Amino acid sequence: GQQVMQIPQYQHVQEGEDFTTYCNSSTTLSNIQWYKQRPGGHPVFLIQLVKSGEVKKQKRLTFQFGEAKKNSSLHITATQTTDVGTYFCAALKTSYDKVIFGPGTSLSVIP
Amino acid sequence: DSGVTQTPKHLITATGQRVTLRCSPRSGDLSVYWYQQSLDQGLQFLIQYYNGEERAKGNILERFSAQQFPDLHSELNLSSLELGDSALYFCASSVAPDRKVIQYFGAGTRLSVL
Numbered sequence: 545g546q547q548v549m550q551i552p553q554y555q556h557v558q559e560g561e562d563f564t565t566y567c568n569s570s571t572t573l574s575n576i577q578w579y580k581q582r583p584g585g586h587p588v589f590l591i592q593l594v595k596s597g598e599v600k601k602q603k604r605l606t607f608q609f610g611e612a613k614k615n616s617s618l619h620i621t622a623t624q625t626t627d628v629g630t631y632f633c634a635a636l637k638t639s640y641d642k643v644i645f646g647p648g649t650s651l652s653v654i655p
Numbered sequence: 656d657s658g659v660t661q662t663p664k665h666l667i668t669a670t671g672q673r674v675t676l677r678c679s680p681r682s683g684d685l686s687v688y689w690y691q692q693s694l695d696q697g698l699q700f701l702i703q704y705y706n707g708e709e710r711a712k713g714n715i716l717e718r719f720s721a722q723q724f725p726d727l728h729s730e731l732n733l734s735s736l737e738l739g740d741s742a743l744y745f746c747a748s749s750v751a752p753d754r755k756v757i758q759y760f761g762a763g764t765r766l767s768v769l
Contacts, residue, residue, distance in 0.1 A: 586760040647697040
């Protein structure tokens with residue numbers, strides 16, 4: 545079946561350092577979404593990537609979809625304490641396929 | 656506030672019991688999804704409904720069932736509960752069944768089975 549992996553599982557960074565999480569699929573994807581879940585909160589949609597090689601930016605966050613549409617990354621520049629949480633990628637093989645969430649990367653930011 | 660309402664927020668029950676979790680989607684959303692999140696685990700997709708009909712099934716146990724009513728609210732029924740069913744259960748909604756559409760998550764129901 546379709547597997548979605550995320551690395552790393554945990555990341556501790558000093559405030560101001562950069563952070564990157566990677567999402568990898570065993571199969572080609574239709575699109576990929578990223579969600580953030582703050583501690584004690586619920587997942588909140590961040591972005592969706594559809595095109596091969598697509599890059600989208602949201603302030604300090606940069607999202608990238610691989611050329612082969614099998615992997616994606618989320619990069620945060622100069623982390624802040626407000627970035628703390630778990631970042632999930634959600635992969636879709638086809639438009640009407642069930643969404644598969646990755647296991648998430650838990651980010652801790654040390655002030 | 657996502658606009659998705661889940662009740663109750665917390666539920667404590669015993670093994671072997673049956674519980675019902677309720678979800679009201681955002682106004683205008685026709686599709687509802689249920690997820691289970693165990694401690695330190697990712698989001699496990701359980702089931703999806705669209706306009707009252709089951710759309711897709713994930714890793715939902717036979718002891719679990721769900722439905723979506725004409726007013727579009729949904730209920731997730733968990734029976735013969737086991738200790739391992741203790742988890743956070745999220746409901747999400749979207750406008751359409753197409754998974755490219757954004758899912759809006761509720762605050763979740765935390766179930767503790769003792």
